[in-house]
Amino acid sequence: NAGVTQTPKFRVLKTGQSMTLLCAQDMNHEYMYWYRQDPGMGLRLIHYSVGEGTTAKGEVPDGYNVSRLKKQNFLLGLESAAPSQTSVYFCASKPFSRDRYYEQYFGPGTRLTVT
């Protein structure tokens, strides 16, 4: 079990460039999340998905788009990168159960710098 993996680990973009971050999980989890982590601000939810083919906005969605075409993958896109999007991005996943509550499982993160 690889758990939650993220690609790439590091990336430097110029302002206005686009890119896609890939999150993959092999645990058959229904829920998936994208967060950004900035110093002193903890983790802020960008977008999330409660199942294949569904996505929803989180706390800070502006400038990002997501897609979940397959249950195991959750893609985060930046169409026109801005310096304010310099951050560490974490993906997480969580199973659904009616009987008990599960915590989120996190990937190792992607460090993105926009110059």
Added chain:
Amino acid sequence: AQSVTQLDSQVPVFEEAPVELRCNYSSSVSVYLFWYVQYPNQGLQLLLKYLSGSTLVKGINGFEAEFNKSQTSFHLRKPSVHISDTAEYFCAVSDKAGGFKTIFGAGTRLFVKA
């Protein structure tokens, strides 16, 4: 709406000393509570969680936390820290009704000195 406040942004402590990392939350509904740890250049790992039952929760690496409903707190404690406990610690809350979203605190950086 829920919120989480971690009262200390940084906590320096000497090795083998006790430590308490403070967390307060606000919510209009019943909640689940978590502490996650993030070691340098890594993702978050679950340290412990409170779902129901005993208000004293034990986690990995000798950490424990106590849920205090009247004070809406969930402070993390360890009686004797090691250098290897140096990390950032996040308190988090998830409401029992919604369930699939978690709100994280800003984090507390624990720095253990020799």
